[in-house]
């Protein structure tokens with residue numbers, strides 16, 4: 001990805017040493033070598049993350065916050081220590097990290113706890129035409145209930161956002177803005193800094209969906225200036241079912257709870273309950289302690305390699321992959337924006353994406369096919385589905401060559 005990154009020194013990028021840390025990459029699939037190119041859906045996990053989760057269950061597992069015994073203390077220390085690590089990653093205070101099941105839950109939290117009480121009939125929520133369903137449907141549910149409207153900014157033919165069109169949609173009815181940082185279907189990196197500045201000038205709160213940026217672009221949350229940032233651990237070498245909402249403390253403090261249960265309360269009686277402080281107010285019930293530990297370990301792993309180095313590696317692969325795919329007869333790329341992350345999405349003459357995915361699988365190439373939870377975007381490009389190869393730190397030239405070779409075979413079969 002060619003966005004400016006952390007300023008961390010780029011270590012010598014030893015791709016073989018990196019691949020060796022991911023045991024699943026040596027799995028045989030369909031009797032041969034695996035080329036795992038479905039990283040936008042979920043990434044694989046390095047040994048250090050697997051070990052951290054294993055260590056948690058072997059040596060620390062108990063319930064958090066509520067007991068005085070030794071194991072409960074270990075569990076709480078591990079869980080809250082993970083919050084410290086994650087907060088440090090985003091350059092925020094620990095109280096500004098709310099643990100969730102992932103991006104989807106984090107967006108729903110903001111929709112229900114932050115926006116719902118503020119939204120009125122006639123108000124507008126401004127999105128873009130390239131949002132994931134997770135960044136459409138929660139707003140739609142709340143807007144429907146309140147008689148408010150969802151407005152989506154246009155996407156240009158190359159898959160970049162029509163920034164002028166987006167700006168023209170800002171008006172006095174716009175009560176909230178949500179935007180995907182990096183499109184999971186196109187790879188487009190949106191100009192979120194510019195968008196946030198325009199929103200701030202009008203006093204409009206902004207949520208950035210970071211599902212596809214967290215493992216590729218360094219996030220300095222205070223410098224970014226957004227009100228909310230959401231992400232999922234599993235897209236950043238961490239475990240599934242875990243993620244977080246990053247939000248300014250003053251905003252979280254003013255937000256009501258949205259899930260009721262243990263741990264989110266201060267006092268409970270049958271007449272009335274009072275709420276714990278943020279972020280605990282938003283974390284009802286027994287949390288995913290191993291998930292938190294695994295996410296912190298995943299961020300440690302990224303830091304050990306260097307986000308700059310990973311981004312540079314992925315960008316080089318993106319250029320190489322784009323050139324290899326351009327030579328496949330009948331293949332058309334969907335998403336060619338200048339500022340683009342490691343996504344190669346395409347359609348091919350004579351075959352549905354599903355058929356192409358099935359052929360690629362026969363050659364050990366794991367890609368995603370379908371609408372990628374972006375049905376409005378597929379409609380914009382006039383296709384029902386695309387084939388999507390998506391990159392991560394451990395991908396290498398061989399993966400791309402395996403993909404290209406299989407695509408040439410598919411192209412011959414479909415001709």
Ligand code: PLP
Nearest residue numbers: 102103104132134184209211232
């Ligand atoms: N937003 C984007 C851009 C995504 O790519 C995804 C997942 O693919 C999500 C949101 C939802 O993430 P999760 O399913 O981890 O909650």
